Amino acid sequence: MSIFEYAPAPESRSIVDIRPSYGLFVDGEFADGTGTPFKTVNPATEEVLSEVATGSDADVDRAVRAARRAFTRVWGPMRPADRGKYLFRIARLLQERAREFAVLETLDNGKPIRESRDVDVPLAAAHFFYHAGWADKLEHAGLGPAPRPLGVAGQVIPWNFPLLMLAWKVAPALATGNTVVLKPAETTPLTALLFAEICQQADLPPGVVNIVTGAGETGRAVISHPDVDKVAFTGSTEVGRAIARAVAGTEKRLTLELGGKAANIVFDDAPIDEAVEGIVRGIFFNQGHVCCAGSRLLVQESVHDDVVASLQRRIGTLRVGDPMDKNTDLGAINSAEQLARIRDLTAYGETEGATCWQPEGDLPDRGFWFKPTVFTDVSPAHRIARDEVFGPVLSVMTFRTPDEAVAKANNSTYGLSAGVWSEKGSRILKITDQLRAGVVWANTFNELDPTSPFGGYKQSGYGREGGRQGLSAYLRSDF
Amino acid sequence: MSDRLTVRKTYKLYLGGAFPRSESGRTYEVHDTKGHFLANAAWASRKDGRDAVVAARGAFGTWSGATAYNRGQVLYRVAEVMEGRAAQFTEEVAAGEGLSPAKARAAVDAAIDRWVWYAGWTDKLAAVLGSTNPVAGPYFGFSVPEPTGVVAVLAPQRSSLLGLVSVLAPVLAAGNTAVVVSSKERPLPAITLGEVLATSDVPGGVVNLLTGDAAEIGPWLAEHADVDAIDLAGAPAPLAMELERSAAGTIKRVLRAPAEEPDWSADPGLSRLRPFLETKSVWHPIGV
Numbered sequence: 001m002s003i004f005e006y007a008p009a010p011e012s013r014s015i016v017d018i019r020p021s022y023g024l025f026v027d028g029e030f031a032d033g034t035g036t037p038f039k040t041v042n043p044a045t046e047e048v049l050s051e052v053a054t055g056s057d058a059d060v061d062r063a064v065r066a067a068r069r070a071f072t073r074v075w076g077p078m079r080p081a082d083r084g085k086y087l088f089r090i091a092r093l094l095q096e097r098a099r100e101f102a103v104l105e106t107l108d109n110g111k112p113i114r115e116s117r118d119v120d121v122p123l124a125a126a127h128f129f130y131h132a133g134w135a136d137k138l139e140h141a142g143l144g145p146a147p148r149p150l151g152v153a154g155q156v157i158p159w160n161f162p163l164l165m166l167a168w169k170v171a172p173a174l175a176t177g178n179t180v181v182l183k184p185a186e187t188t189p190l191t192a193l194l195f196a197e198i199c200q201q202a203d204l205p206p207g208v209v210n211i212v213t214g215a216g217e218t219g220r221a222v223i224s225h226p227d228v229d230k231v232a233f234t235g236s237t238e239v240g241r242a243i244a245r246a247v248a249g250t251e252k253r254l255t256l257e258l259g260g261k262a263a264n265i266v267f268d269d270a271p272i273d274e275a276v277e278g279i280v281r282g283i284f285f286n287q288g289h290v291c292c293a294g295s296r297l298l299v300q301e302s303v304h305d306d307v308v309a310s311l312q313r314r315i316g317t318l319r320v321g322d323p324m325d326k327n328t329d330l331g332a333i334n335s336a337e338q339l340a341r342i343r344d345l346t347a348y349g350e351t352e353g354a355t356c357w358q359p360e361g362d363l364p365d366r367g368f369w370f371k372p373t374v375f376t377d378v379s380p381a382h383r384i385a386r387d388e389v390f391g392p393v394l395s396v397m398t399f400r401t402p403d404e405a406v407a408k409a410n411n412s413t414y415g416l417s418a419g420v421w422s423e424k425g426s427r428i429l430k431i432t433d434q435l436r437a438g439v440v441w442a443n444t445f446n447e448l449d450p451t452s453p454f455g456g457y458k459q460s461g462y463g464r465e466g467g468r469q470g471l472s473a474y475l476r477s478d479f
Numbered sequence: 480m481s482d483r484l485t486v487r488k489t490y491k492l493y494l495g496g497a498f499p500r501s502e503s504g505r506t507y508e509v510h511d512t513k514g515h516f517l518a519n520a521a522w523a524s525r526k527d528g529r530d531a532v533v534a535a536r537g538a539f540g541t542w543s544g545a546t547a548y549n550r551g552q553v554l555y556r557v558a559e560v561m562e563g564r565a566a567q568f569t570e571e572v573a574a575g576e577g578l579s580p581a582k583a584r585a586a587v588d589a590a591i592d593r594w595v596w597y598a599g600w601t602d603k604l605a606a607v608l609g610s611t612n613p614v615a616g617p618y619f620g621f622s623v624p625e626p627t628g629v630v631a632v633l634a635p636q637r638s639s640l641l642g643l644v645s646v647l648a649p650v651l652a653a654g655n656t657a658v659v660v661s662s663k664e665r666p667l668p669a670i671t672l673g674e675v676l677a678t679s680d681v682p683g684g685v686v687n688l689l690t691g692d693a694a695e696i697g698p699w700l701a702e703h704a705d706v707d708a709i710d711l712a713g714a715p716a717p718l719a720m721e722l723e724r725s726a727a728g729t730i731k732r733v734l735r736a737p738a739e740e741p742d743w744s745a746d747p748g749l750s751r752l753r754p755f756l757e758t759k760s761v762w763h764p765i766g767v
Contacts (some may be wrong), residue, residue: 244727249720448615
């Protein structure tokens with residue numbers, strides 16, 4: 001099938017002023033780190049964007065002490081309404097500088113500008129706006145008449161939604177009266193460092209937000225620092241286990257948002273075209289670098305061939321390439337390391353007997369790329385049906401009865417999200433009730449909102465982010 | 480006093496709705512606080528623990544799928560049946576904990592009332608902990624609390640009945656099924672409670688009571704892949720840390736124990752319900 005050739009529609013990068021190097025943001029100021037600096041690259045071009053400081057144990061200690069000081073002297077005693085006003089300021093500043101953030105996110109992460117512009121940045125601002133309003137209403141959150149903050153929160157976030165994950169962590173922590181030390185992912189530190197400038201512009205008191213860049217060692221220092229009261233982590237289940245182990249035996253409170261292998265269930269009465277759009281959004285949004293991605297498609301046997309044919313036709317129209325182009329649907333894979341992991345797991349798919357399909361077309365010469373990929377003839381025992389690929393790779397399986405669909409969907413160590421497609425209301429309510437997953441999208445997929453609690457069942461983690469339910473992760477309550 | 484010789488009770492495990500001996504064939508002597516022999520209790524093994532997890536998993540669908548109203552009635556029924564056995568519980572608690580008959584009776588009364596309290600929670604949790612979510616888009620969104628699954632409970636070591644009921648009842652009220660390891664030195668009220676549960680319409684396998692040593696069975700439960708959460712109430716500090724570390728391997732929800740066994744007569748609020756509830760958020764488009 002021929003595709004209309006689109007004229008290139010590149011977003012200008014001139015709005016962003018990337019500095020040649022960045023320090024750590026500690027106690028309200030940028031300062032050099034004492035670790036060996038690392039380079040952050042644009043995964044679409046492999047161009048080095050900047051050199052970023054590595055936080056050593058001593059740097060982390062300095063950040064935690066600044067956060068403790070700010071908690072004890074300023075942020076803790078502050079009038080709750082004033083804390084809320086700071087968060088409102090931050091939300092507004094993010095909106096004002098939204099374009100800058102979107103461009104920087106796309107350059108550093110590789111995601112399409114359309115997504116950073118329409119999803120990541122607006123949702124990040126929405127999270128601050130939502131939580132700002134909670135700051136002086138916590139006694140109404142169902143946690144008793146006087147819930148109290150925990151103190152210093154140590155937060156470690158992933159590279160797939162760098163700014164949005166920062167917002168999910170920082171906004172509730174600050175609204176509830178805690179101060180934070182946040183470590184962004186080593187491949188995507190730049191929007192967190194631009195967020196530090198927002199904190200300065202908002203006149204946020206020094207030490208309330210501290211941003212310490214670095215790799216795994218820096219993260220380990222943050223979560224294991226003895227003066228951290230609360231640890232929040234989003235990332236892989238493997239690292240989540242290590243963090244839970246490290247926190248064991250301490251007084252630290254812990255929430256984990258880990259991996260997923262979501263089932264997306266399509267019944268034979270579902271409107272196929274709408275379902276196909278949802279399947280595409282479920283697995284190819286953000287190149288599939290989404291913990292709640294709908295990576296296991298469960299199709300009722302009678303419509304399998306129609307759905308797969310329609311899906312392949314639709315995938316053939318997706319535009320893979322320059323993330324800065326406003327027409328692009330799939331951008332770059334975030335890093336060489338992640339690309340290697342995707343290749344490794346998809347190779348298992350073929351050796352284990354599944355059938356691999358990819359659309360025609362060329363990929364850019366430089367950068368890290370992977371075509372949208374569909375595996376059919378997949379068995380639930382295959383690695384591509386069990387392991388999180390964290391890339392644009394869909395595994396298609398079939399079912400005959402609703403019970404079989406539920407059994408197959410729940411046959412996973414993960415339980416973060418799931419999808420159901422059907423025109424029958426009673427069926428949707430029954431299936432959503434039976435799915436063991438923290439978020440269930442019925443006739444839609446990958447929708448997120450600050451008012452809607454997000455988090456996993458089983459080994460997808462514990463604790464919720466967003467909504468009234470998310471506040472309890474950052475509050476001490478006697479009730 | 481009649482000169483009739485009393486019929487003594489054989490204390491066994493309560494597992495899958497039945498009262499088996501430990502598969503290991505082991506028993507241990509239970510004494511009162513003055514050192515007098517009370518009974519031989521079954522000494523549960525790792526295999527008993529694993530059998531209990533299988534039973535609890537098997538019962539989870541039925542129990543979590545029951546209506547909240549039904550679960551509330553069943554838990555209230557436990558209180559009713561316990562009330563009729565209050566004298567026996569009082570005797571066991573007095574002997575095991577060294578309390579005066581009046582104090583033992585007060586603990587039994589509080590334990591019965593705790594069942595009543597939790598029985599009333601089952602159909603209110605969704606209203607209190609759930610929400611409709613005013614998302615910024617054409618979707619209806621709501622969040623509901625759902626049970627975590629199979630919960631391993633290491634029951635308090637000192638408070639053999641009130642403590643036990645205080646940790647078990649919330650697990651059940653939330654819709655979970657339980658594998659409980661009793662107080663090691665004071666296991667007898669746990670088995671008598673099993674007899675109450677068995678005659679209170681609690682489906683077999685929903686509660687499994689193992690008498691024995693938390694330090695022996697706890698590690699297997701903490702690392703068991705089909706256990707979703709663990710309550711460390713009865714684990715002393717060094718063991719608790721080891722179990723929490725081990726539970727991390729399967730991302731279990733862990734309810735830590737305070738350094739000192741708390742006063743179980745205090746109002747527990749939601750503090751023992753929240754840890755064993757998940758939140759599920761559901762989205763559906765709004766349109767015509």
